[in-house]
Amino acid sequence: MIRYALACDHGHEFEGWFSASSDFDDQKARGLLECPVCGAPDVRKQIMAPAVAGTKRNTPDLPPKARAVMMEALGRVRRHVEENFDDVGDAFAKEARAIHEGKSEDRGIYGQATPAEVKALVEDGVPVAPLPPEPPKKTEVN
Template sequence: MIRYALACEHGHEFEGWFGSSADYDAQAERGLIACPVCDSRAVAKQIMAPAVSGTKKTAAPDVSPQMRSMVMEAMGKVRAHVEENFDYVGDTFAREARAIHEGRSEDRGIYGEATPAEVRKLAEDGVPVAPLPPAAPKKTDVN
């Protein structure tokens, strides 16, 4: 496994784990790598300091296939729950979330799309928002 420091076009930084450098390249080329904050597909590798052995040994986190599978399954269940129980409001998400927060609209769970700027403004104003986990890629689209 190889870990890359990644960032999207909006400056959100995150990590990605891949079987090899070629796996990263193939997934990036097919648009399968997305920012977990804003879902942007314009993602690039960042400069990383090399791991240098010193006198203190720190073990890298052991991400087993079972652990990865368990996390992916949990994320899928969260997404399915939201899609089944919340109201989809499309690109009016920011406006509707603000209206609910301010008591001008019915208090209910919603999901939809918002620009990174809209999400940032909602968070700054104390409106509780969180990204929806991405839909799982089709098994035929990943290695």
């Protein structure tokens, strides 16, 4: 895995993990990258010092047990949302706005929205948050 320091045109900095160095370029060319803060599609690599393996580590990895607890908690959050909220599919932005404006029943919803739709919702004060990703399937883990 390769970790890149990334930034969007709005100055939001974040990191991305890629299987190979060519994956960043491939995903960027296909329009698959976006800023997790504002949804901007123009993402670029930042200058960063390479990680050089040595005998000392400044920041230890998360212990396996703590990592397992965290992943289980994220999985429970996702399952709770999927079991108790209404899946509105690609109408998420429209329905979230309608609920916020009192034009639709106040309830928990989830679905899909484009980065531009999410940005507009956030700018208008509509509370939204990303759903934790699905945990990897056992067959997909190395």
